[in-house]
Amino acid sequence: MDLTIDKNNFKIENYSKKSIEELKKDQKSLESEIDNLFDSLNELIKNSKRSLLSKDTQQDKEFLIKISDKLENKINDFFVATYEQEVIDELGQNRLDVESSLRENTGVKNLSEYFSHFRYTSKGNQLFDTISKEEIEKRLQKVMILKKL
Amino acid sequence: MKLLIVDDNKDITTMLSKYLSMKGFDCTISNDGREGMNLMAKGLYDRVILDMSMPDFGGMDIINELEKSNKLKDNKIIIFTASSISDDEVSDLLKKDGIISLLRKPVQLNELLSAISS
Numbered sequence: 001m002d003l004t005i006d007k008n009n010f011k012i013e014n015y016s017k018k019s020i021e022e023l024k025k026d027q028k029s030l031e032s033e034i035d036n037l038f039d040s041l042n043e044l045i046k047n048s049k050r051s052l053l054s055k056d057t058q059q060d061k062e063f064l065i066k067i068s069d070k071l072e073n074k075i076n077d078f079f080v081a082t083y084e085q086e087v088i089d090e091l092g093q094n095r096l097d098v099e100s101s102l103r104e105n106t107g108v109k110n111l112s113e114y115f116s117h118f119r120y121t122s123k124g125n126q127l128f129d130t131i132s133k134e135e136i137e138k139r140l141q142k143v144m145i146l147k148k149l
Numbered sequence: 150m151k152l153l154i155v156d157d158n159k160d161i162t163t164m165l166s167k168y169l170s171m172k173g174f175d176c177t178i179s180n181d182g183r184e185g186m187n188l189m190a191k192g193l194y195d196r197v198i199l200d201m202s203m204p205d206f207g208g209m210d211i212i213n214e215l216e217k218s219n220k221l222k223d224n225k226i227i228i229f230t231a232s233s234i235s236d237d238e239v240s241d242l243l244k245k246d247g248i249i250s251l252l253r254k255p256v257q258l259n260e261l262l263s264a265i266s267s
Contacts (some may be wrong), residue, residue: 083255
């Protein structure tokens with residue numbers, strides 16, 4: 001599986017394409033690749049120090065740079081996968097909070113307080129980028145009408 | 150250079166610490182907002198990497214508390230925040246003494262390294 005992620009094309013819509021289990025699997029796989037790269041890099045640094053005056057030095061240096069670049073790319077991918085997970089976790093928690101407000105019959109006031117607070121959480125910002133305020137109000141009104149029935 | 154990394158996500162702090170230690174930085178980790186704030190209040194670190202989104206006591210709480218006790222300016226803070234934070238919010242944060250840089254998540258290492266060395 002190709003785990004390379006382009007940060008410039010990173011969009012919230014992409015979250016729905018992968019389940020949290022798949023993301024966790026990606027993250028574990030990246031973590032293990034990164035650990036291997038750290039090991040290779042440390043080994044190479046040790047060897048390079050030993051052979052500083054040998055003719056292999058230039059070759060070692062090039063190899064070191066290559067592994068170092070690969071390591072950085074993998075860590076960047078790891079950060080993207082971890083961030084996706086964070087967003088999914090937070091959106092999941094928010095859904096539970098909304099459902100609990102609805103179950104407790106606490107009405108639009110609590111929900112609107114909740115959304116006001118949610119707006120100020122960093123991940124909330126992202127969700128609100130994709131859903132307009134009018135749309136949320138419309139949905140809240142619909143929920144209240146349904147609850148009255 | 151002494152770095153403090155404050156983020157509730159242990160995967161992130163472990164990975165950052167591994168990488169930045171390899172780059173020669175002396176890293177301290179805190180996975181708890183209040184603990185992180187207490188460490189920041191001591192003003193012992195050359196740079197602080199601070200995640201805004203933490204449960205219970207987040208980055209903004211830390212900034213507000215340190216500002217109240219006049220200790221924010223003793224730090225050089227690099228903030229990690231969600232990519233959709235508005236330009237106004239970014240500019241308000243960057244106006245505060247002690248905040249030197251703001252990086253939008255997902256953060257990339259080259260951006261982080263240049264923020265640390267700025």
